[in-house]
Amino acid sequence: xxxxxxxxxxxxxxxxAIDSRRYLAPGEVVWNRRGRIVAVRKARGAVADxxxxxxxxxxxxxxQIAPLAAPERDFVPWIGAVLRARAQGTMRGERQQVAEAVTxxxxxxxxxxxxxxxxxxxxxxxxxxxxxxxxxxxxxxxxLDRVAARTLVRERWHGNRSGxxxxxxxxxxxxxxxxxxxxxxxxxxxxxxxxxxEVPEEQQFLRTGRGPFAxxxxxxxxxxxxxxxxxxxxxxxxxxxxxxxxxxxxxxCQELLRGDVARIAAAGASIVVCPGTITYFxxxxxxxxxxxxxxxxxxxxxxxRASNASLSMRDxxxxxxxxxxxxxxxxxxxxxxxxxxxxxxxxxxGTLRPGAAADxxxxxxxxxxxxxxxxxxxxxxxxxxxxxxxxxxRAHTSR
Numbered sequence: 001x002x003x004x005x006x007x008x009x010x011x012x013x014x015x016x017a018i019d020s021r022r023y024l025a026p027g028e029v030v031w032n033r034r035g036r037i038v039a040v041r042k043a044r045g046a047v048a049d050x051x052x053x054x055x056x057x058x059x060x061x062x063x064q065i066a067p068l069a070a071p072e073r074d075f076v077p078w079i080g081a082v083l084r085a086r087a088q089g090t091m092r093g094e095r096q097q098v099a100e101a102v103t104x105x106x107x108x109x110x111x112x113x114x115x116x117x118x119x120x121x122x123x124x125x126x127x128x129x130x131x132x133x134x135x136x137x138x139x140x141x142x143x144l145d146r147v148a149a150r151t152l153v154r155e156r157w158h159g160n161r162s163g164x165x166x167x168x169x170x171x172x173x174x175x176x177x178x179x180x181x182x183x184x185x186x187x188x189x190x191x192x193x194x195x196x197x198e199v200p201e202e203q204q205f206l207r208t209g210r211g212p213f214a215x216x217x218x219x220x221x222x223x224x225x226x227x228x229x230x231x232x233x234x235x236x237x238x239x240x241x242x243x244x245x246x247x248x249x250x251x252x253c254q255e256l257l258r259g260d261v262a263r264i265a266a267a268g269a270s271i272v273v274c275p276g277t278i279t280y281f282x283x284x285x286x287x288x289x290x291x292x293x294x295x296x297x298x299x300x301x302x303x304x305r306a307s308n309a310s311l312s313m314r315d316x317x318x319x320x321x322x323x324x325x326x327x328x329x330x331x332x333x334x335x336x337x338x339x340x341x342x343x344x345x346x347x348x349x350g351t352l353r354p355g356a357a358a359d360x361x362x363x364x365x366x367x368x369x370x371x372x373x374x375x376x377x378x379x380x381x382x383x384x385x386x387x388x389x390x391x392x393x394r395a396h397t398s399r
Contacts, residue, residue, distance in 0.1 A: 008032040008358070008390055012043040014365040015051040015372055019351045020334035023369045027052070031358035035390030040352050051372045053333075055111025055359035055388060056313040057133070057340025057350045060193065060251050060272040060301025062116045063101040063126070064094050067305040073281055075199045076212040082306050091121065098125040101311055105131065107396045108312035111359035111388045112340070112349045114249070114272075114301065116170050116193065120156070127165050130388045132357060134344045136170035136193040141181050143222040149181040153188045166346055168193060171243070174234045175202050175213040178224075179241055186243040191345050194243070197234040197260070198252040206230055206237055235260040244269055249343045251301070252277070254286050261287075261294050270297040270343035275319035276308030285323040292331065299340040312396070318379035329374040358390040 008031040016027025018040060026043040029052055068085060072078040105113060112133040117123050123135035137156045144152060159167055168191035171177040177185075185192060197203065205213035209229030217223035230237045235256065238244040246268030253260075253271050264271065271291060278285055291298050300320060302311045309315075317336050321327070337350030348356040362385035366372040375381040386395040 008035070008038070011052065011362075012045070012047040013050045013052045013362075014047055015369045016040060016043075016352065017051065017053045017369070017373070018353060019054065019338055020330045020373075025369060029352060029358070029360065031390045033390070035358050035388075037352060037354050037356050037358050039354060049365050050384065051363050051365045051369070051376075052352065053361045053363060053373075053376065054337050054350050054352050055357075055361060055386070056109045056317075056336045057112045057114075057299065057338075057344065058105060058110040058302055058311070058313050058316075059114045059249070059270075059299035059340040059343045060116070060274060060303060061101070061105075061113050061311065062118065062304035062306075063098045063113070063311075064118055064122050065304035065306050066093070066097050071280075075281060076201065076216055078281075078307070079216070085306075086118065094119060094121060095125060098122060101305075102126070102129045102131060103394075104311045105313070106386055106388060106393045108310075108314045109361045109383055109386055109395070110311075110313040111357070111386070112344070112346070114168075114193065114340075114344045123158070123165060123167070130391070130393070132164050132346065132349060132359070134166040134168050134191060134346060136168040136191070138170045138172055139181055139185055140172045140176045141222070142176055142178050142217055143224050144178045144181045146180045146184075149178060149184040152181065153184040157188050166191070166344075168345075170194065173198070173202070174237055175205050175217075179230075182238070182241045182243050186241070186245075191247045191249075192243060193249040193251060194238065196238065196250040196253055197255045197257075200255050203233050203255055203257065206234055207232065233257040233260065235263050239263055239267070247345050249299075253291075254278075254283055256286070261291060261296070264291075265294045265296050270299060270339070272299045272301045272340075272343055273320075274301045274303040274308065275316050275323055276310070277303040278323070279319065280307045280309075288320075288324050289326055292327075297339045297342045298335055299343040300336045301340075314379055314383070314396075317377050321378050329370070329377040332377050333373055357388075359388050361386055361395075 028043040169189040173195040341349035
């Protein structure tokens with residue numbers, strides 16, 4: 001890297017990827033002292049034998065959640081284990097967990113994140129980091145009526161106080177959030193993140209009012225007296241509640257029902273899949289190629305350490321390439337960059353263009369850009385450097 005006149009820097013490379021499909025060969029990126037790109041242009045003169053790629057976007061993570069002491073791979077008991085572990089947590093432990101997570105994200109090439117803030121402390125912790133993206137304040141309360149729901153949302157919503165880390169709300173899931181809480185969240189916040197259609201038991205509960213989720217809510221004292229199930233699947237229920245919209249991020253979607261793909265596509269909503277979690281729970285990979293063909297922006301996330309061995313987006317990319325071998329490296333890289341930015345509703349992430357943050361990765365150049373991108377997506381190319389906000393960060397040299 002060389003110093004630029006504006007106090008920033010510049011780097012010339014054999015390939016510079018503007019996004020997953022467009023690139024310059026050779027190219028140069030120039031950024032100012034505020035860490036913003038001022039030029040992406042054809043390089044003149046000597047260039048390094050490297051490729052510059054946009055920083056990865058981890059569209060869904062729970063950075064505050066620590067690994068479980070003992071793995072639990074049945075979903076409803078897993079929820080109980082996570083709740084018990086969180087109840088025993090401390091502020092100090094949470095801070096350490098987030099700090100370690102930020103370090104791991106950056107080292108694996110993620111320069112932006114969509115984090116689910118379960119305690120209210122996550123956003124303040126993340127604002128001290130160089131990561132961009134969105135912090136979604138989590139909401140739960142299947143028992144809440146209209147007044148209680150509005151009160152909770154007012155307490156949890158702090159708005160957009162930082163331009164680097166935007167705000168959102170995460171009404172957790174259709175089995176943990178009442179209809180009134182969904183409505184209150186949608187009125188308050190434009191951007192929502194919702195765990196949706198993750199397991200068959202969720203669909204069973206919404207259609208019949210019975211099953212493990214009914215039992216769990218009853219045990220927690222959160223199943224309202226006289227509760228009647230909506231009688232439809234999770235996606236249709238969100239559509240009825242008017243929370244399925246272009247700024248809604250749906251997470252997992254393992255168990256979509258007939259007509260759900262069309263509903264999601266028509267609403268313009270996005271889906272985030274987490275290959276590490278799919279592997280952890282021994283699930284079958286969902287029909288991501290069909291979702292992409294339907295026009296749904298599908299992004300990648302790491303979820304939490306309670307259901308994933310790591311927070312490495314490179315691991316997620318390589319796992320995605322294995323789960324959906326019919327997708328091209330360009331398709332997969334788009335899921336990890338601009339589709340992630342679209343899912344978070346944050347412009348300028350996952351791309352290298354003037355005005356965007358100087359967030360990029362340095363990898364070895366292969367014989368062609370196509371070969372270079374394929375090697376990176378499949379975890380075969382070392383990560384030589386991570387630049388976030390115009391500053392070089394520590395990188396894992398392997399996947």
